[in-house]
Amino acid sequence: MFGFGVLTFVIGLLISVALHEFGHFYPARKFGVRVSQFMVGFGPTLFSRQRGETEYGIKAIPLGGYVRIIGMIPPRPKIRRGPFRNIINQTRETAMAELTDADQGRVFYQLHPAKKLTVMLGGPLMNLVVAIVLLFISLVLIGTPQPTTKVDAVINCLPSELNAAGECPSGATTSPAAKAGLAVGDQIVSINANPTQDWDALVSEIDGAAGQRITMEINRADSTLILTATVADISTETQPNGYLGFRPVVELTRQSPLAVAEVIGQVGLATVQLIMDLPARLSNIVATAVGAEPRDLDGPISIVGVSVISGDVVAQESPASWRILDFLMLLASVNLALFFFNLLPILPLDGGHVAGALYEWGRRKTKSKRAAEAVDIAKLMPAAYVFAILLLSFSMLLIYVDLVAPIRLN
Template sequence: MEDDMSMVLYVVGVLAVVVGVAVSIALHEVGHLLPAKRFGVRVTQYMVGFGPTVWSRRRGETEYGVKAVPLGGYIRMIGMFPPRRGTPAGMVSAGSSNPIASLVESARAESLEELRPGDEHRTFYSLKVWQKLVVMLGGPVMNLVLATVLLAVVAVGFGAVQTTTTIGTVSECIVPVGAPTGTGCSADDEPAPAAAAGIRPGDRVLSVDGVPATSWADVQTAIRAAAGQDLRLVVEREGQERTLVAEPSRTQIVAFDDAGQPVVQEDGSYATVEGGFLGVSPTQDLVRQPVTVVPGQVADAVVGTARVLFRLPQYMVGVADAAFGGGERDPEGPISVVGVGRFAGEIASFEDPSGLVGVEERAASILQVVAGLNIALFVFNLIPLLPLDGGHVAGALLEGVRKAWARARSLPDPGPVDVAKALPLAYAVALLLLGTSVVLIYADLVNPVRLVG
């Protein structure tokens, strides 16, 4: 019965991410669609997904629909590529015996074939430079906005997991630093000061030696500084305040840095210092954050994602070795949408004996996964290569530079940049991305990165 429930929760987690991916893609394309229509470009299609059309409906001059494979989407604008110089708008240039040139001209013809009389000024290539930038950046920016909203919901609505001033566990004896996990107490072991003082799990520390305990760091600092001295703690238990006196033992304890993180030595062990030991540990809970933390979270996520993309070739060597050679997956490396789905399934179905991971924690984690996916879409689409949005952005920026140079030199307007000439490279990039996706998906099926175990 428990296995059945676990499987149900796993499927729910996966479906939640599938819906999140579909919504993210749909909104990405809306980010392109709205400004394109606002600037007068005729948009003939708005599609979520690729492959055969599952459903579609025409409203006005645009066909809206859903396709069978929900791993992407697109809008179809007329005149994405300008006619070749010397060829009037709406006219298709003659073919070429050169296969690459023929490929370019074929794509150009397809881009112009939907032009109707009067559409000459409703094409994408006829837009001003700043309008092209708005249209092409609209999709990635929509993903960034969605990620920011999701992270804000998590931070402000759910909160971040933080230690509280409530006692989670009380040690029965003093266990030496570095002792194996699960080491029990024997009759010869010295009782832990907290147990001897009557401190219990669930007690909320209100003050230590008269100083209010606003965070667990306050409690921890006071304990460490009071080795061999009486420590007066005021705790709340079952709605009543109680005063307890404990004497922290002087022993070797784990050293922490200024950021509150354990100091790890070169051999992987924790550094130790002499200090007070009481034998208590805090509970963890979701603590709501101010909205001011969100910009920093978004910036950190963008920088982290950019670093992964920058090192993608290096990471893919490890992914290929893990997929085909049985090597270990780098938990910090890239994963496919399949891996993202597995993460969500594991989060939703994770069995937590302590009971600390509840519905809120799981929901917050899945929202963070979807937010991270949108950050990845934002950063990835800014790569200045066709067929990505960044390729068209780069073309528009180059056009702006050329026009500014021509104006400064009183030269004729050079016209739009012919991004169609970059199509051979675009097809090569598309094949490379397809191959990378296939390897990642295969690796996530046969040797996935796991959150648990």
């Protein structure tokens, strides 16, 4: 099942990548721009087919994809001076070599900035749409694990007396639930005549009665029982805490559609925080790579690492609905991460092109002589190459760490 989970994730990732690229491809074609290639993956081509003026294909390394949109860089005179003139000139010459006489009026740099924004935002927005669909299926249609007021197991001692295996040693103090006669399958209906309609209400009643004697109304096999117990007081200085001694049944509970927006916000904040923390976490990644430190379980993870977790998710011993839920949530999180990461205003990411289109649009509102000119992103290519090299190096390091010290669910 582990291998099946990894394979299923890779297929899901390839579909997500293909939809991302389609988000660029479709509006570009609608605006008349020629798109010469639509590729899923990087490296050697495994399969390709020419349809019309576009080559469609799948490459060997399923870590991304691209569409080759003609005319991303506008024509300009050759730069004669400057430390990076060779890189800039070569980039422009390569882009110009793709143009044909029939491409006049069908190149990206001739589009209005609003259309450029539509093309470049299309990819990340497709990932957002995929994530929303997956989250809706997961949260609203399947539901998330929520503790209930039904007893799954009775813990026979106080939490401070549990051993490392989570078992009660002989001679341990009997828990209030065990003393009261609470049994597996019991439904706690109320405490001190206060209804406990959900887990939060039940916990509130127990914590509020720490150290006090309570009366519980119980449903057991279609019968109503009244049990009494003295709630153990395990409060801390800052948090009141009562303890009965039972583990609740956990069931999948369908959530409101608003939960989808909450998860998107949480993943967005987590992605931003992770990017900000990368310099601080880099030392642990390097140390883990050389075997000097254990892996930080809260640190960044590559697509290879996520595929390992996906294999663990599918292979775990739990109901099929739970495994499907975990898998869909994992794939949704990857799509959300792609959405937020690609919006970073740095070339060669989509966000870099978005920033260029916004700048061009703003400049058009001025009365300068260059207002109608397309933004020359070729001048930013040296910085883009540096970022690409750093990103590739970091990705390779992270993939290596995920191979030698993978994060596992167990």
